[in-house]
Amino acid sequence: TSVTLVKHVPSGAPTLGDFKVESTNVPTKASLQDDQILVRTLYLSVDPYMRGRLTGAQDSYVEGFVPGKPLIGLGVGVIEASTSANYKEGDVVTGDQFKWESKFVSSTKGFTKIPASSGISPANYLGVLGMPSFTAYVGVVSLCKAKAGETILISAASGAVGQVAVQLAKARGLYVVGAAGSDDKVEFVKSLGADAAFNYKTCGDLSAAIKKAAPNGVDIYFDNVGGEFLDAALANMSNFGRIAGCGMISQYNATADSVYHIQNLIRIIPKRISIFGYIVSDYYAKPDYANFITEVSTMLKEGKITYKLDEVVGLENGPQGLLDLFEGKNFGKRVIKVSDA
Ligand code: NDP
Numbered sequence: 337t338s339v340t341l342v343k344h345v346p347s348g349a350p351t352l353g354d355f356k357v358e359s360t361n362v363p364t365k366a367s368l369q370d371d372q373i374l375v376r377t378l379y380l381s382v383d384p385y386m387r388g389r390l391t392g393a394q395d396s397y398v399e400g401f402v403p404g405k406p407l408i409g410l411g412v413g414v415i416e417a418s419t420s421a422n423y424k425e426g427d428v429v430t431g432d433q434f435k436w437e438s439k440f441v442s443s444t445k446g447f448t449k450i451p452a453s454s455g456i457s458p459a460n461y462l463g464v465l466g467m468p469s470f471t472a473y474v475g476v477v478s479l480c481k482a483k484a485g486e487t488i489l490i491s492a493a494s495g496a497v498g499q500v501a502v503q504l505a506k507a508r509g510l511y512v513v514g515a516a517g518s519d520d521k522v523e524f525v526k527s528l529g530a531d532a533a534f535n536y537k538t539c540g541d542l543s544a545a546i547k548k549a550a551p552n553g554v555d556i557y558f559d560n561v562g563g564e565f566l567d568a569a570l571a572n573m574s575n576f577g578r579i580a581g582c583g584m585i586s587q588y589n590a591t592a593d594s595v596y597h598i599q600n601l602i603r604i605i606p607k608r609i610s611i612f613g614y615i616v617s618d619y620y621a622k623p624d625y626a627n628f629i630t631e632v633s634t635m636l637k638e639g640k641i642t643y644k645l646d647e648v649v650g651l652e653n654g655p656q657g658l659l660d661l662f663e664g665k666n667f668g669k670r671v672i673k674v675s676d677a
Contacts, residue, residue: 337651339436341401344392349589349662354390355407355655363441365417373447374417375429376439377674380651381410381462382658383496387588397615407436407654410467412450412458414677420444428452428677430461438651438674456636458677463669464643465632468496471616472558473628475580476504478619479612480556484509487550489569492560493533494521494644496669497582500632501558502528503641510556513549515565517664524667528642542568553577561586563596570600573607581613589662644668 338360345354368374385398386409392400401407411434415427422444423429433446450461463469475497476482488505492498493514505512506529514525514533525533532549539545546554546568553574559566562584569579587595604611619625635641646668648657654672661670 337438338406339651339654340406341390341403343403344400345390346392347589347591350387350390350659352655352659357652357655360437362439367441368417368419371420371444372418372441373415373420373423373429373444374439374441375413375434375447376416377411377413377434377437377651378428378677379412379459379462380434380436380654380672380674381466382654382661382670382672383409383468384583384585384588384661386658387662397617406440408432409434409436410462412461423447423449428458430458430466436651436654459645459647459671459673460643462671463496463645464500464636464641465629467616468669469500469632469643470619470625470628471582472497472500472504473632474614474616474619474624475558475582475612476501476508476556477627478622478624479614480558480578480580482508482510482556485511486555487511487513487552487574488556488558489513489515489546489550489554489572490530490558490560491515491536491565491569492517492583492585493525493530494667495560498558498560499525499528499642499644499668502530503635504631505556505558506530507635507640511550511552513546513554515546518667521667524644536565543571546572556580558582559584563587567596567598567600570598570603570609573603573609575607577607577609579609579611581611585662646670647673649673 340356389401412430415423428450429447431447488510490501494516512530514530515536522533554572557569558580560583563586646666651674
């Protein structure tokens, strides 16, 4: 099975019709050229940033998808055959060059081996030990330099990034406020240790809800959603507040007519607020990555971090699995299970 994009989707909400799911010939060992691997896909990651790749824009930090070719993203898989000296049959690999195919041939660029018998399930390399979790670390630790006693507000707090941001902040002694889009998600965020959490869809006035949950003001806002929530957060920031500009998912499907215009940006001046926009891929080469792996692996070993995965089974369900993210239908880190380990 293979999933391709039919045509570019510049603005508005993508639909299932924008994707094509078809049966394709399964590649074999015989089709390998020098220094290539044949990978059987175990899990694919669906991530909000993929919306940008559907537009066809080639001037962003990651190239756009090409209509008629399989989507590409993060994944975990097993090597079935290899002509590379660095990989052998049975190795489990992860990386960002996973084609949305049940089996595919690739060069080795963009793949790394997962340590054998790490005791950690493969899908967790897309979650708590993967890109979303590191994204949380960069925002909370590297950029906003979270300190004990401060108040942090986290939107999309039950999601792939948010749930780790909550726990990293809590581990550092912050007062943690989470917001999420359903009562179940709010309960989950509280179970992670958040001091306060609320349902932003049912809370009424957003700015008042933030004020109630964070009466002393917000020192750090970890922004996953942008738009109206960012506006309300700006209204509640304390002096010298910091904002992790992680994501603005509420705006990814916006059109010229529906894009949200922020009213409270001017507050960054009197309040001396810093906004750190960032892309996590810039941080893998920095010491932050090793520090993140050490901290989170230790927390995992000691049972001090929880991570909720949300599995959708079947590559053919990949497009819906992706579209769900923009409607909050995922609960935790959404992955697509393609085959059994
Ligand atoms: P999540 O697992 O949090 O899934 C997305 C969630 O966003 C949904 O479940 C929903 O949660 C919320 N959401 C969707 N639409 C809206 C909307 N219109 N308004 C408010 N909330 C909405 O995704 P990730 O954790 O993977 O990603 C979170 C953010 O982090 C995204 O913006 C993403 O682009 C960004 N990101 C940035 C990276 C970087 O390098 N800067 C790297 C990775 C992610 P709910 O039900 O609570 O509304």
